[in-house]
Amino acid sequence: MNRSFRRRSAVASIVTALAVVAGVAGCGSSGPGSSGGADSATAWILTGPTEATFRASFDAWNKAHPDEQIKVQSFENDAYKQKVRSAVGAGQAPTLIFGWAGGILKSYVDAGAVDDLTGSIGSDTTGHFLPSVTKVGQIGDKLYAVPNNGVKPAVIYYNKELFQRIGAQPPTTWDQLLQLVPRFKAANIAPITVSGQDKWPLLMWEEYLVDRIGGPDVMRRVLANTPDAWSDPAFIKANTMIQQLVDAGGFVNGFSSISTKTGADVALLYTGKAAMNLNLPSAYQTIQTGDPSFLSGGKLGYLPFPAVAGGKGDVKNVVGNPSNYWSVSAKASQQQKKIALDYLRGGLTTDAYTDALLKIGLVPPTTGVQAKLASASDAPYLTTIYDSAQQAPSFQLSWDQALSPAQGDALLTNLQQVFLKQITPTQFSANMNKTLGS
C-alpha cells in the first residue's frame, strides 16, 4: 500500500471518528429545554387516565394563544419520576415541572431549580383551590407549586355484592375488619387486594394505621428528623397489626406479585375475587375503564379507613395525595416562564378544566364545586371524596413523597419486608431510624 495513501486514509478515519463522536455528543445535549426553541414552553405529564384531561387543557390553551405555545410530552409514572429529576439536575427540565410536592419539591427549592411563585401567582388564582391543597405547594411561607389534579385521599373501595353474599356490613373498626377475614375466606373470596409489588400501595395501610393509633404528630416528628422518631410505639403497633393481618390471610394470595401497572389489583375487586381495596381515587378510574357496568350497577362501595380501638387519631383524618402540582423551572427562558405563568393564572382555573376532571371521576381541588359535584354522573362518590378531603382535620401527604428521596426509598423497601415478614416491627424501626437526617 502506498504510504501517502495510507496516511490520507488514516486522517480520513480520524475525521470520520471525530464527526461521529461530535454528532453523538450533540444529540445528547439537545434536551427538552433547548429543543422547544425560545418561543414555546414545555410541559411533561403522566400517561394514564388523566393524560387526556391535561392534553385537552393544553390544546385549548394553544388554540387560544397562538403566540404562547406549550409543548406537551407524556411519560409513565415511575419512569417520569426518575427522568424528571435527572433533567432538573442537568438544567434541562421542562418549563412546567409536574410533581407531588413534599420532599422532592423541597430538594428542588434547595437547589434553586424552581421559581418562587409567591409574587407572580396571586390570591385570585390560589383562592380558587382548597386551602389545605394549596398549602402543600408551599415551602416555608413561599409558594412554589400550584395544584393541577384531582384531590386524592385514600379510601377503602369494596365490592357490595361480595359483602351481601356473606351477609356482612362494611367495617368501621379494625376489629370488625379482622373478623371479616375468616368469613370471606370461608366463602372463597380474598378479603383484601393490594398490589404489593409496587410497594406504595402497601404504604397506605401503614400510614392509616399509624395515624389512627398515634395521630398525625407521629409522622410530624419523623419529618422533623427527631432522633429515634421511628421507634414511636405507634409504628411498632401498626406493623404488628399489619403482620397479624398478613398471618390471618387478609391479603390476597400472591399479593406481592401483583402490580398496579397492569391494574390487576383493582381487577380482582371488580371481577368479584376480592372484597376490599385500600386505594387512591385512581382505583375508581381503573374501574371506569375496566368495567364501567360495575359502577353503573351500583356495586362499588367506599368507606373511610376503620378506627383502631384506643387510638388517638381522628377517624376523619385522611392520607393520600392532596393533588399534583405545577412548578416553574428556574432554568427556563424569560419567554418560557412568561408563558408558563400565564397558563397557571389563566388555564388551570377554567370551568372546562374542572369539568374535565369531574368527567374522569376525579374531584377538582377547587372551592365551591359542590353544586357541580351534585350534578355529576356519580354524585354520591364524588361528594364523598370531596367532603372527606375538605373536612379532614389532617390530610397527610403520602410519606414516600413527603420524605427525602433516600428516606422514602428505604421506607418502601423496609415496609415491603414487614409485609413479607422478612423483618420484625422492631427491626423496621431500627432500620428506619438510621435514615433520619439523610
Next chain:
Amino acid sequence: MNSTPPPTGTGTARGYRAGPSAWWTLPALAFFVVFALIPLAGVAVLSLMAWDGLSAPHWTGLRNWTRVLADPVTGHAALLSLKIIVLSWLVQTPLSLFLGIFTAGRQRYRNVLAVLYFVPLLFSSAAVAIAFKAILDPNFGISRAVGWSFLSRDWLGDPQLVLATVVFVIAWQFIPFHTLLYQAGVRQIPASLYEASMIDGAGPVQQFRWITLPQLRYTLVTSSTLMVVGSLTYFDVVFVLTGGGPGYSTRLLPLDMYLTGFSANDMGGASVLAAILVVAGLLVAVGFTRFSGFNRMQSQQEGL
C-alpha cells in the same frame, strides 16, 4: 495465528509488523476514551463526593466508601450477584450445549427449530420482562389461561421463588445466543473425527465425551466468559420484572447501584458501587481468561 511466520532476526521490527498501521485503532480508541474512560474517571471522582443530582456536589473524602462497604445491603447484593452468576451458568451452559449440538445437525426440521429457538434473542429485554410479568401474574396470568393451579404461584413476590424465576427468564432470553455459539462450534468439528471413532467402535456417548466436548473447549470458554461477565452487570430484565424486590430479594449489584443513584438520589454511594462493579468485572474477565487459557488459544485442528 499460526500462519504468521515468526520474525527472523534480520528484518527490522517495522518490516515485520503484523497487520496495518496502528492508526486504524484510533476511531475505536476515541470511542473508548469518550464513552468508557472519561465516564470511568468521573465515577472515581464522584465516589469521593456527596451529590444528590440537583445541588452542587461537595467533597466528602472516603466517607461514601466506608458507608457503602459497611452497609449490609451492599454485601447482600454482592452475594446475590454471585448466586445469579453461578445459577445462570449452571442452567444455561448444559442447555445451550445440547441445543447447539442438536441444531448443528443438517436436517430440515432442525433448521426450523433453530430459527424458533433463536427468536427470544430478538426481543428487547424490557418487552421480555413485561411479557413475563403478565404471564406470571398469580391471578390473571398463565395459570388462569391454561387452568393449571400449580402455576398459580407467587412467582415474583415470594422471596424464595423469585431468584429462580429471574434465573429462568434470563436463561430463556440468552440460551439462544449461546446455542448459536455452540452450533457454530459443533459445525466446525471435522466429520473425519467421527468417522474414525466409528471405525474404532465408539458409540454416541463416547463420541460426545471424547470428540465433541474437547473440540468445543474454547467455545465453552468464550460462552462462559460472556455469561459470567454478562450476569455480573445484568440489569434490565430484573429491573422491569421485580424492581429489585420483594424487599431486597433481587437487588443485584447493578440494581443496587441504579436504585441508590436514581431512587435514593445518592450519586456518591452509587458511584462507589459502580467502581466496585468495574473492578469486579475486570477481575472476573481477566481471571477467567487466565485460568482457562483463553489468551493462549490455539487451533485444535493441526494435523487434520
